[in-house]
Every structure is written in C-alpha cells, then in structure tokens.
Amino acid sequence: MTGAGRAKIETMTLSDDRFAYETLWGPRFVEGGAEFRLWAPSAPSIELAIGDEAGKPSDFLAMEKDEAGWWRLTTDRIAPGGAYGFRLESGLIVPDPASRQQFGNVHSLSVLVDPAAYRWEAPEWNGRPWAETVFYELHTGTFTPAGTFEGICEKLDHLKATGITAIELLPVAQFGGRRGWGYDGVLLYCPHEAYGGAEGLKRLVDEAHKRGLMVFLDVVYNHFGPDGNYLGAYASEFFHEDIHTPWGPAIAYDEAPVRRFMIDNALFWLEEYRIDGLRLDAIDSIKDTTDTPLVKELAAAVRERFPARHVHLTTEDDRNITWHIERGEAGKPLLVSGEWNDDVHHTVHVLATHEQEGYYEDYLKASVSQLARALATGFVFQGDYSAHRDKKVGTSSEHLPPTAFVNFIQNHDQIGNRAFGERLTDLASRRMVECAQAILLLSPQIPLMFMGEEWGETHPFCFFTDFDGELGEAVSNGRRAEFAKFAAFRDEHSRDLIPDPNSLTTFAASSLDWSVLKRPNHRRRLAQVRRLLAIRQDVIVPLLNDIPPGCGSYHVADGSLAFSVAWTLKDGQVLHLFANLDDEPWPLPSSLTSTDLTGGHLVHAYPAEADKALAEGSLPGTSVVFRLAHQSLIAGAVA
Template sequence: MTSEPNAFAFDTSWGPRLISNGAEFRLWAPSAPSIELAVGDEDAKPAEFLQMTKDEAGWWRIETDRVKVGGTYGFRLKDGLIVPDPASRRQAGDVHSLSVLTDPKAYRWTTPNWNGRPWEETVFYELHTGTFTPDGTFEGIEEKLDFLVATGLTAIEIMPVAQFMGDRGWGYDGVLLYCPHRAYGGDEGLKRLIDAAHSRGLSVFLDVVYNHFGPDGNYLGAFAPEFFHEDIHTPWGPAIAYDETPVRQFMIENALYWLEEFRFDGLRLDAIDSIQDTTDTPLVKELASAVRKTFPGRHVHLTTEDDRNITWHVERGETDQPLLVSGEWNDDFHHTIHVLATQEEEAYYGDYNRSSVSQLAKSLATGFVYQGEHSPVRDKKVGSPSDHLPPTAFVNFIQNHDQIGNRAFGERLTDLASRRVLECAQAILCLSPQIPLLYMGEEWGETHPFCFFTDFHGELGDAVREGRRSEFSKFKAFRSERLRELIPDPNAEATFRVSTLDWAVLERPNREMRHSQVTELLKKRQEIVVPLLKHVPKNCGAYQVAENGHAFVVAWTLQDGKVLHLFANLGDDPWSLPGNLNAEDLAAGELVHSYQGDADESLLKGTLPGSSVVFRMGDRMLVKGDL
C-alpha cells in the first residue's frame, strides 16, 4: 500500500513492480526450462528478449529499465510462444496481445477519505457495463449515477470486468483477472467511475470469479501446469490448484488489489461451491480473513453465491458484526417468488411448491428454505440451519443476471408475471429487512431481455452456440431441434445489442409510475427499516401461513425491540385474518406501506384483499406460528 494521501497501490506477488531503476517483472513457472522477458516496440510487437532467472520457489525474475511506463512486455517460453502477463494491469490489445506497464499511483483520487457505508444501508443495483448504456463503458455508467442516487440505490454491483476474449460477454470467462477490460475503459476509466460514485455517496462492488478461467486466452497452463490439478475435474476443466502457495496468493491478493488500488467497497465471490480447494482451510475463509485484517478502518463487505445453503461463512460476532462474509445471495427467496409469480416448475424450480407460500414465508423469516431438508431435485439433504442469523446475512432479489440471462430468450419477470403480483414482490423485496438487490432496469419495469452473449469465433464459437442450445433440450418447450434453433446465437452481435437497456422508455407514463413506486419504497426503507438493522437479536423471525395457501404473515423483531410485520396475500381472493391477529393489536402499530392503496384499511377490519401487501411497525410480536 502507499502512504500518499490520494494515490493507492497494492504490492502483489504476481505482476510487475516499479522500482527506482525501472521495473521488476515476475512470473511463477516452476517447471519451465526457460523464460524470457519480451520487450515490445512502439507497435506493441516483441522486439527484444531478456533472459530471466529462477529462484528455488519457482519464480522467474528480472529487473530492467528497458520497459518504460506505458511500454509493452510479455514472456517468451522455451517453445517460442509469447504470452501476456497473467497479472497484467492493462493490455495493448486483446487477451493474446502484449501487456502494458502501468503506474498504479498515477491516478489522483478526489475522494481519498471515503470509507464506505455500513452494511445495513446497502441496496444493491447489479449492472453489466456493456449493456447498461448504449456506450457500454465505465464512462456511460458514470453519466447515470445521479439517477441511481435519486432512485434510492446505495451500491452498484458491477458484473465481472476482468479482461476476456472479445469485446462482448458477461465477464465470467475472464482470463486476465487483474486487468479491467479495455473495451469498457480500462483501469483508468474504472478508477474514475469509482471516484465519481464515492463523491455521490454510492458504494461500488465488483463481481469476481475464483472458480475457473475462461476458455480463450488462459496461458497459465502453458508455462505453469502446476497452477491446475489435471486429475480434479470441474465444468470448466481442471481445478485450480489452491494447495500451491503462489496460486493461492494470486487469488487472495487479487481481491485485496481490487479493494485497495481501485477502492472498491466490496466483492461478490461467484459460485464458491465450485471452488475445488483440497486444503484444510477453505479459500473463502482465508480470503475473507485477509480482507477483514487489511481494511479495519473501512466499510468493506464481501458477498457470496453458493447453492449449498451453508452458513459458517456468514456467522456474526459478539457485537453482531460479520466475522467473514457480510451476506449470502439467497437463491431460495428468488425461487419461491418466481414460482409463485410464474407457476414454472421445471429444473431447479421443481424444489419449490407453486401452490403454497409457506416456503416464501419461511425464507423471509429464517433465511433459507432448505436448512437440512431433502431436496427432491438434487436428491439429497441440502443446507444448514439459518434461523439464528440476522436477516442482513442474506441478499435477496427477484431478478438478477443469472435468473434472467440463463433463460432461453432472456425474459425478465416483467414479461412473465402479472403486474399486481410483480408489484407485491417488489414491495416485499424492498421493505423486508434482508439486503435487497435490483437488476438494472428493474426499477422501471424494463422489458428488454438480457440474453447470454459471448464474442467467440471458429470452433469455440460453434461449441458455445450448440452447447447453449443443447442445454435446453431437457425443457418441454425445446424438445424439438427446430425450436432450439430459435434460441439466440450467443456470438451474434444482435444478441448483445437487444440486451442493452432502453433508457428512452423512462418517458413513458407506465415506466415512470413503476420508477416512482420503487423510489418511494427505497425511501421508506432508508428512513424506517434501516435504522433498526444494525443490532438484530438471534432467531428474530416468525411466520404464519393461511390455510388457503396464498397468504401469510412474517414478523421480525429488530433493534430496540421494534417489530416489523409483513402481511401478504398473493392470491386473487380476500383473506380473513385468523383470530390471533385482531384489529386492536394491528392498530397499535404504525403503517409503513400499503399496496394496493386501501389494503391497510381493509386489514384493520380483518380482511386482506387479493394481490396486496401491507407492512406495519409495532412494539410486540403478533405472529403465533411455528418457526
């Protein structure tokens, strides 16, 4: 790190390091017989080769003044192959080009004293840089920051930006994990975006992938086969060898690098259940511990995606602070909402009962749906008890990039569910005490699809297109090969273009109305709910489900003994409240939100109308149902 007041850098084991007489270049390749530094000319072409020396740990090094800041370099292997730096900070071209030597302290921050926001204030807005605006750049995001602040969002979460092959892709095929994609604006553009966000009070999170590398441009195996375990297979090829110290350093220091040098406020760790770690200490545990130790004076947060429903990584300490990870993405919540809203039941949705809201109520009150129960789809017991955790240990969403983009045509929930059910779900998401996440465009009811897209060509492009279509052969709608051919080609530029947000629709009255609704919900969240989330007692949630299977009540005991009640009826018919929920008790609380408008008035008379949601705050728990 640096002591300069407005310049930040993180010294990593991998990658170049500026020194007084030039730069030191490093590469771990323990079994390589020879490594040379390739020095690029003015056209970023290899023009000179300097022999590097290897130490006992397998690191090849050289100090030289032949590469200036802004100059290009790479590494030449014994067989003549020239590769970029796997820890490149900037590329001269694509993932196969030479790397560029940068000065990490060159950028001068205008917000060097920004320390982030407390976790309980977080309202995530997940976005994809390339499709968020027509420009598809970090600068394009910057132009929309004021809109996001006015909406009530407090944190933008950017899908992976590590450079991948081509200019179009979700980012989960990154191969240069230290290098912000040049198509988006590179390292300088990313720093300007984060600086601008911080100046507006917005936190910025980055989605990172530590379970695999992309299929095009990953040269690690060419010079360091020790980086992978050929005998351990994953859906993306050999597992990463996390029992090798330099490999572990590559990933852990990558996380610290983003947080220090780019001043990110947090990271989302993608699919940690797919990390094949053979050591006694899980990578996530060591990485999270390093983050907590390195940034004690800043609000820095980690979130994770993991379909195992584990809880050890989101446990809280004596003062209710996260010990490792701040929040787990809760797929269970999404799946229950989705099934109730769409009546879909294929694939993993088969684990969720479309005729009952009990699973949704359980998830809201206690965290996961599956807390050790048998999963019919997975045919095994799934999950750990989560009812002791505070609601803020979970990140809830009704849409995200996966749940939209992994559909054949990338349809959004706006196109799949009725308006009233969708607006009920939106209110539940925004006002429940879990950490909410909205996907770009959700705040105005975007109907443009978000498709799966890549920028591969040749045999790889053919394999991705056909593999994508074959994935859907198990679905009833795509049993026919002719119908599968209608699924958009991921490599077609049109598939990418149709996924770009249409900002012009905000001028339409129905979109403006939806945006106003979301803005109102988030304003109420920050004013009424957030102040009660920092210290929440264990086992704070309870729920009660109607016999008709369409309505429920959830109650959470929050800070200072305040109790937030959610009354929801997702069916068409009115629900007569059970006897333990009488009008006098309900009226003792204060109204937080009512949808539809007269729902609360009806509730106080003992009936909750169909397709309605009411939130009320009181001083005592009214729910008598079992946890």
C-alpha cells in the same frame, strides 16, 4: 500458506490521493527499473519479451528462476506505458497473468502500469455501513448505449435519486472478445479495455463515491475463461488435472502462489481501486483441497486489511451453508457480510409464473410456506431433502439476522440463463410483480435489483459471448443443447430459435432502453420504487443493527397464497408483513391480534386501501401491507 505464499501484504502509500497495492504476481517498480516476475516451476526457460511502440515483441531477455519456481528479471528497458510479455521455450509469447493493462486483447502483450498514477478526487471516502446497502446489479456493456464505465458515470445521479446505495458490476476482468457477461475472464487484474480500462474504472469509482454510492465488483475465483488463458502452457502446477469442474481442471489452491494470486486479487481491487466490496461468484465450485477454505482465508485477510473502512463481501453458494456468514459481537459479520439467497428468488418466481422445470421443481406453486420460511428464517432448505438434487441440502439459518442474506427477485443469472432472457416483468402480472417488489425492498434482508428493474424494463437480458472459430461454434451449439431437457425445446427446430450468444444482435437486444422512461407506466413504476427505497432508508435501515437471534416468525394461511411474517428488530421494534398473493381475499386468522393488525403505524400498503381492509380483518387479493410496532405494545395486547 508457506514460503512465497506468506510474503508480506503491503500497500504503497505515496500521497493522500493516490493508492496502490503491491501484489506477489506482476511487475513492481524497484531501484534500477522494474522487476518482472512469473511463477512457472516446471518451465525449462522463460524470457522477458520487450515490446516496441506498436506493441510487438522486439527483443528478449533471459530470466532466472529461484528455488520456489519464480522467474525474475530487473531491467530499466521498459518504462511505464511500455509493452512486455514472456516467451516460453516453445516460442509462444504470452501476456502477464497479473497484467494491469493490455496493449490490445487477451492475446497481446501487457503494459507496464504505474499503479499509483491516478489522483483520487474523493480519497477520504470510507464507505457505508452494510445495513444501508441497496444493490443495483448492472452489466457495463449493456447498461448504457456507450457500454463503458464513462456511460455508467452519466447515470449515477439517476441511481442515487432512485435510492440505490451500491452499484454491483458484473465481472470486468479482461476476457476474450469485446462482448460477454465477464465470467470468462482470464486476466483477473485487468479491467477490460472495451469498457474503459483501469483509468475508466477508477474514475467510475471516484464519481460514485462523490455521490455517496458504493461500488461492488463481481469476481470469479472458481475458473478461468477458455480464450486467452495461457497459465497451463507454462505453469501446469496452477491446475489439478485430476479434479474436474464444469469449466475444466480445478485451480490448485494447495499451491501457495496460486492461493496468493487470488487473495491478492481481492485486496488489489479493494485497495488500488477503492472498491467497497466484492461478490465471490459460485464459491461452491471452488475445489479447494486444503484444510482452510480459500473463502475463509480471503475474507479474514480483507477484515484484517481494512479494519477502519466499510468493506463488504458477499457470496453465491447453492449449498445453503452458513459458516462464512456467521455473526460475532453485536451482530457484526466475522467473514462474509451476506449470502445471495436463491431460495427467495426461486419461491417468488414459481409463485409468480408457475414454472417448475429444472431447479424450480423444488419449489411450490400452490403454497407460500417456503417463501414465508425464507423471509423469516433465511433459507428454504435448511437440511431438507431436495428432489432436484436428490439429497439433503443446507443447514439451519434461523439464528442469523436477516442482513446475513441478499435477496432479489431478478438478477443476471436468473434472467440471462433463460432461453430468451425474459424478465419477470414479462412473465408475471403487474400486481404480482409489484407485490414481490415491495416485499423485496421493505423486508429487513439486503435487497438487490437488476438493471432496469426500477422502471419495469421489458427488454431481455440474454446470454452473450464474442467467440469465433471452433470455440464460438461450440459455445453456440452448447447453449442450445442445454435446453434440450426442457419441454418447450425438445424439438430441434424449437432450439434453433434460441438466440445465438455470439451474434451481435443478441448483445444489442440485451441493452437497456432508457427511452421508456418517457412513458407513463414506466415513470409510475420508477416513482413507486423511489418511494419504497425512501421508506426503507427512513424506517427500516435504522432498525437493522443489534437484531436478536431468531428474530423472525411466520404464519401461513391454509388453502391460500397468504402469509404473515414478523421480525423483531432493534430495540424491540417489530416489523410485520402481511401478504396475499392469491386472487381472493384472505380472512385473517384469529391468532393475529388486533395489535398485530393495527398497532404501531403503517409503513406501506399496496394497494393503498389494503391497510383499511386489514384493520377490518381481511386482506384483499394480490396485496401487501407492512406495519411497525413495538414489542412491548404487542406483549401488552397479549396480556
């Protein structure tokens, strides 16, 4: 980066309980008032719009442009809480793209915010080590009846008691309308006012930290949403019209101010909001034409900025690459802490449901070989041919520790991108789901659960938006057209049954039903998850540092959905997984020694009698056993 892009990254430290981060974009307080800034190199003129008490433009002041394309003006006519925006030569008045708060929706004026006004009650919080992470992914608007950050605060004690250590919020940056997943954000520095705005998010983070919970935020740096994105109207340089993405022109990351907009955004959430980590959405869709990938520079900036805090990054990327999750000394992440591993989800889903349409066609319903490989060595596709993509995918991942991967059997994408938003609980047998859940929560990878999974929620989580007019109609029609390639929806009338994403009923149907916790079967599932997570923290987590390279190995039964995995973890401790996802018992092979089967101690068995059967040389149908032994004990048995 050159010029303005290398402006010094600063943190404004005002007191021990207040935090602010000075960004390149957006206003900043200076002597004489506040300096307002907007990068618009090709704009012939820009005026600062001053809003009245009703948030309506009441006056305009001319701004001056420098050689780098920045328009600036310092004035004392806008106090904190006052409204402002920018008027273009065409007369169009737009909000600040780095707005910290809006007077209303994404089309209204922005609000000048004192970023350090909030007084933190847990300013000493320093985070938690990566190995302790148990993710709970949630959508703010549907997690509670209130649909707000305050509503989440009221459920934090439930999450802590369950054994969750990190809540991960779907994107909260302000988007068009009041309902949506958040991946259509256009004001990336502005927590959505429908959820409680900046004050509400800071209080949520504070309350979580007081309970020892981390807060992660999902952020989107591969595109902007379609409603309220005015950047192209005054800064066409922000996009590459000749590079296309599924959402329109690619973001021009070769422009220093554009690159800084996103890197500052990441640092802003981590510093000013005390967020503990970020999930970088679909980094494979970031069309970066520079020699240094945005993710590499962003992650390096995070590592440099927070050397003493436990701050973590995760990524979503269907290329199965590893350069960003490589480890350094003592297995410490060099850039990104963990990669979302879709391969694990897909193998489990196909085994549990036998669905093989779309991207599921790459996965086997009659063999557990792919699941065993992913659990032992990382990805399924490590340079292997993918029929769905008609090319080789991925690179070797077996040298990485299990903690380089975030595993899940459900998440917002894999549920919500189904036509009716069904959860795995509704698609597979109870025994299969409970086996998969035990494998997820006790394997050494970092586990993630989707909201409600802990009690076996059956309410759907659908795709929903809040667009109207032509855009709303296009989204509704496009959603149904997406499923025309699936056998169940080739008939137009069947596609008419797919919920309309813009309907309020689709959003309402996606909300969690907390009342089911009064029912015995849901209470039983919750108790089981709590037991598993307690075991994880007591037994598994202490072994997740200093893991040797190539720690995993596996064995797959012939003609059966049964397998075993062994991970050599810290200090030579070996964690064994024995799983039989078939209906029939698995006669264990002679290659598994008696020490493999009975050495060390039992970690968990489902059902409870499975461990006794294991000792006798057979694993019952649909069962899972975890055992822990020391490497020296195993070596002695082999000798």
